[in-house]
Amino acid sequence: DAKTTQPPSMDCAEGRAANLPCNHSTISGNEYVYWYRQIHSQGPQYIIHGLKNNETNEMASLIITEDRKSSTLILPHATLRDTAVYYCIVRAHDSWGKLQFGAGTQVVVTP
């Protein structure tokens, strides 16, 4: 699976949009981009995934660049409850074996 690179931390003001970048320059054509988050002491929670097109759900939006080498997770109106570690991973549909996570981005939403 392709490697991903994320900033270790970022702050965001409550009510503002949080834009979380992820670099995956070696992504292959059949690999999806997934985002998860982990709120302190809880199990990781799935947020969103995409292959080529931008995606939106009730939690967030995922913007994937045309060359697919990077993506951005957007939390449109951050709340204090969005404070968490956010993980970006890439997976091919047929490679769900060693599902491994990187260090992620620690996002702190401040009042």
Place this chain on the structure above:
Amino acid sequence: DAGITQSPRHKVTETGTPVTLRCHQTENHRYMYWYRQDPGHGLRLIHYSYGVKDTDKGEVSDGYSVSRSKTEDFLLTLESATSSQTSVYFCAISDGGGGTEAFFGQGTRLTVV
């Protein structure tokens, strides 16, 4: 929420004793995973399973064994617990199909004294 249950949720055990953690799913998903998480570290994969009786090692498998005799249950065993195995353990499941996601349990906090 996905039907995934970890038991026990908390356990304190003594060094040298065997410990078994259970992950139970009601989703009939093919893949199951065990992770550990320690302060300052992300999720580290211990073992995973891709079917009944089919398992493989992750990045931190030393000192751990697993078994999967039924689709719904994935057991993690510490044959002789050590203090370095004090951690929070998470189980995850995945159907593994195109574009699907993995679901995580709520974790088991294990303390080895």
